[in-house]
Amino acid sequence: xxxxxxxxxxxxxxxxxxxxxxxxxxxxxxxxxxxxxxxxxxxxxxxxxxxxxxxxxxxxxxxxxxxxxxxxxxxxxxxxxxxxxxxxxxxxxxxxxxxxxxxxxxxxxxxxxxxxxxxxxxxxxxxxxxxxxxxxxxxxxxxxxxxxxxxxxxxxxxxxxxxxxxxxxxxxxxxxxxxxxxxxxxxxxxxxx
Amino acid sequence: xxxxxxxxxxxxxxxxxxxxxxxxxxxxxxxxxxxxxxxxxxxxxxxxxxxxxxxxxxxxxxxxxxxxxxxxxxxxxxxxxxxxxxxxxxxxxxxxxxxxxxxxxxxxxxxxxxxxxxxxxxxxxxxxxxxxxxxxxxxxxxxxxxxxxxxxxxxxxxxx
Numbered sequence: 001x002x003x004x005x006x007x008x009x010x011x012x013x014x015x016x017x018x019x020x021x022x023x024x025x026x027x028x029x030x031x032x033x034x035x036x037x038x039x040x041x042x043x044x045x046x047x048x049x050x051x052x053x054x055x056x057x058x059x060x061x062x063x064x065x066x067x068x069x070x071x072x073x074x075x076x077x078x079x080x081x082x083x084x085x086x087x088x089x090x091x092x093x094x095x096x097x098x099x100x101x102x103x104x105x106x107x108x109x110x111x112x113x114x115x116x117x118x119x120x121x122x123x124x125x126x127x128x129x130x131x132x133x134x135x136x137x138x139x140x141x142x143x144x145x146x147x148x149x150x151x152x153x154x155x156x157x158x159x160x161x162x163x164x165x166x167x168x169x170x171x172x173x174x175x176x177x178x179x180x181x182x183x184x185x186x187x188x189x190x191x192x193x
Numbered sequence: 194x195x196x197x198x199x200x201x202x203x204x205x206x207x208x209x210x211x212x213x214x215x216x217x218x219x220x221x222x223x224x225x226x227x228x229x230x231x232x233x234x235x236x237x238x239x240x241x242x243x244x245x246x247x248x249x250x251x252x253x254x255x256x257x258x259x260x261x262x263x264x265x266x267x268x269x270x271x272x273x274x275x276x277x278x279x280x281x282x283x284x285x286x287x288x289x290x291x292x293x294x295x296x297x298x299x300x301x302x303x304x305x306x307x308x309x310x311x312x313x314x315x316x317x318x319x320x321x322x323x324x325x326x327x328x329x330x331x332x333x334x335x336x337x338x339x340x341x342x343x344x345x346x347x348x349x350x351x352x353x
Binding site: 024027028030031034035038041045048049051052053055056057059060062063065066067068069070071072073074075076078079080111112113114115117118120121124130134137138141142147150151153154155158159162163166167170171173174177178181182185 | 195197198200201202204205208209212215219220222223224225226227228230231232233234236237238239240241242243244245246247248249250251253288289291292295301304305308309312313314315318320321322324325326329330333334337338340341344345348349352353
């Protein structure tokens with residue numbers, strides 16, 4: 001992999017800054033409201049307090065381990081991977097090969113779906129086509145080799161294989177539909193940059 | 194630390210080391226981008242932590258079989274598919290659960306709907322997806338995924 005100069009899109013960044021602060025405040029307010037909501041709800045169901053807190057705590061620990069690393073990977077991707085490279089392999093002209101690359105990229109790592117969102121946004125930013133992003137996210141969500149193994153074990157090979165084939169087909173169609181809709185109604189404008 | 198966390202962190206450290214040797218300035222820039230993005234999505238991530246806690250606290254996986262055990266027919270596919278879209282269950286638990294759903298009388302289509310919506314759609318992740326990829330993309334992807342999951346399940350019911 002060669003490191004080609006990539007443009008910084010400074011203008012875009014500055015434009016987004018103004019709205020960013022407001023959004024951030026809104027997000028913290030929503031968080032405060034959901035915590036208050038949770039506390040009120042739990043005060044009516046004292047038996048649910050323990051399982052809820054245990055789950056939240058486990059989840060928080062998991063997030064704390066994964067999220068910073070994911071952000072670093074995304075940052076490295078943004079700085080080092082050139083627009084030309086993403087356009088070549090995942091852009092408009094990438095065709096069937098692009099879909100396959102997107103599916104492989106999505107199916108290889110393991111980890112919760114939220115990990116894939118920042119990576120998807122970075123790829124869109126660099127010129128990947130929407131179809132491939134949908135395939136990437138769907139593959140990340142539901143095509144995982146260890147997962148397929150468990151599926152065979154509990155539901156049988158026929159069930160797993162049929163579901164896998166149908167999923168790949170329908171996800172590709174869905175990707176095309178989403179791409180058409182987004183192209184016909186203007187840009188996607190991801191907030192995170 | 195889970196194996197996922199170990200892999201992701203290993204990759205990040207490796208990436209940083211390689212990046213540092215290739216260019217100090219760009220590495221610092223990458224870390225700045227990372228830090229900024231982290232604080233941008235932090236509140237949304239914490240909201241999800243609260244939501245997931247409540248969901249699993251109120252609907253533990255062990256109760257799902259009781260709730261949706263013998264669902265069949267189109268209505269069964271719909272309700273069980275909706276449950277899968279909203280619930281949040283790790284796949285290691287989800288597949289055995291789907292197996293026991295099937296054993297307790299759910300049809301092939303209903304079982305497939307449960308597994309497919311469960312893995313493909315993350316309603317709890319929706320706030321983060323909207324935040325990062327935009328409302329249009331996130332809502333389209335989740336909405337159409339639900340339709341696709343229903344189509345997959347009904348086709349599976351026909352084929353198997």
